Amino acid sequence: MVDSTLGVGMGARSTAPRPKPAAVPKRRDAWLYLVLVGLTALVWKVSSLGLFTAASDTGYWIGVVGGVCMLLLFTYPMRKHFRFMHRMGSAKPWFVVHMVLGVSGPLLILLHSTFQIGSINAGVALFSMLIVALSGVVGRFLYVRLHRNLHGEKLSLMAMRGAHSASEQPATRLRFAPGVAQRLAEFERQVHPVEGQRPSLLHSLLAVPWQRWRAERICRKELKLKIIAAVKAEGGRRKDAARLLREARELVHNELMTLQRIAQFSAWERLFSWWHVAHVPFVYLMVLSAIAHVVAVHAY
Numbered sequence: 001m002v003d004s005t006l007g008v009g010m011g012a013r014s015t016a017p018r019p020k021p022a023a024v025p026k027r028r029d030a031w032l033y034l035v036l037v038g039l040t041a042l043v044w045k046v047s048s049l050g051l052f053t054a055a056s057d058t059g060y061w062i063g064v065v066g067g068v069c070m071l072l073l074f075t076y077p078m079r080k081h082f083r084f085m086h087r088m089g090s091a092k093p094w095f096v097v098h099m100v101l102g103v104s105g106p107l108l109i110l111l112h113s114t115f116q117i118g119s120i121n122a123g124v125a126l127f128s129m130l131i132v133a134l135s136g137v138v139g140r141f142l143y144v145r146l147h148r149n150l151h152g153e154k155l156s157l158m159a160m161r162g163a164h165s166a167s168e169q170p171a172t173r174l175r176f177a178p179g180v181a182q183r184l185a186e187f188e189r190q191v192h193p194v195e196g197q198r199p200s201l202l203h204s205l206l207a208v209p210w211q212r213w214r215a216e217r218i219c220r221k222e223l224k225l226k227i228i229a230a231v232k233a234e235g236g237r238r239k240d241a242a243r244l245l246r247e248a249r250e251l252v253h254n255e256l257m258t259l260q261r262i263a264q265f266s267a268w269e270r271l272f273s274w275w276h277v278a279h280v281p282f283v284y285l286m287v288l289s290a291i292a293h294v295v296a297v298h299a300y
Contacts, residue, residue, distance in 0.1 A: 029144065036103065036137070043107050047114040054122075059112050066108030067290065069101045070129070099140075106133040121296050125289040132286045135279045142272040145261070157265045164262065170255045174248065177226045180219045184255055187215040191263035204267035212260045219252045 052058035076098035079085040088094075109129055117123040146155055174181050191208050224245060231241040 029141070033137070039103070039107055040110070043111050044115055047111055052114075054113055054116070054118060059114070062108055063112035066105050066112055067294070069105030069108060070286075070290070073098060073101050073105065102133065102136050106130065119293075119296065121289060121292045125286070125293040128282060128286040128289050131282050132279070135275070135282060139272075139275055139279060142268055142275055145268040146265070146272055155265070157262065160262050160265065164258055170251050173251060176230060177222055177248075179222050180226075180252060183215050183219050183222075184252065184259075187211060187256060188259050191259060198266055199263075201267050201270065204264045208260055208263050212256050216253060216256050219256075220249055223248045223252070 052062075054060075054063065076094050079088065079091075079094055106129055109126065113122070113126055117126060170181070170184060174184075190211055227245045227248060228241050231237075231244065
């Protein structure tokens with residue numbers, strides 16, 4: 001019986017709660033990166049209209065505002081390191097402001113420069129800022145794979161495994177499709193990190209997603225065959241089959257994504273530690289080159 005294993009009725013919509021999505025980075029992150037690309041294209045379009053130059057009053061004050069935004073970026077790490085700032089509100093609004101400044105500051109600097117390099121020190125300042133901005137985007141990408149959310153506690157591999165073991169296993173809800181349950185167990189055995197061994201980065205970041213995609217593709221096909229056959233045998237309606245199929249596929253997708261995240265956790269940890277080592281020197285370079293650029297502009 002499909003309806004009993006999935007916890008939904010054939011004739012009416014289920015009142016049982018749907019399984020919660022696995023704790024994986026949200027798909028809306030892709031939209032965020034597309035928005036960043038779109039804003040950069042918009043800034044380039046405005047700067048190409050010839051409305052101002054970097055040396056004009058308008059260009060100068062755009063650069064000043066952008067520089068102030070970049071300076072204010074340091075208030076977020078300062079809040080984390082200085083105890084007296086811990087009482088100044090919760091971390092969430094600070095981080096939101098940090099992200100807004102991290103986007104608006106570089107965009108204003110690009111608008112100020114009109115995508116042109118007027119001198120060596122200006123070029124060094126511009127490119128170091130761009131490297132820091134791109135590094136921040138990469139850092140955010142890694143951060144959300146190691147934390148519960150953008151301002152939450154850091155996850156641990158042991159805690160993730162424990163939470164997964166304690167949760168309701170999809171196999172108990174997919175008894176009508178034993179091949180799917182077997183495929184999920186096989187995928188878990190394939191990607192489960194061996195105790196005391198760390199898989200290579202290439203295997204974790206390339207092979208594991210491919211294995212997950214292949215397993216999900218096979219599961220989706222079998223679920224479609226099993227559910228359609230079961231609904232027809234029980235005299236159900238087509239919309240019932242579509243609903244059951246959607247819920248079963250969501251269950252399988254969440255399980256596979258959770259297993260993938262557990263398998264990749266150590267790899268993301270290594271990349272994040274390397275990113276932090278590389279990010280800090282570029283921040284110092286950006287600050288020093290920006291100071292040199294400001295001094296040169298006002299001196300000459």
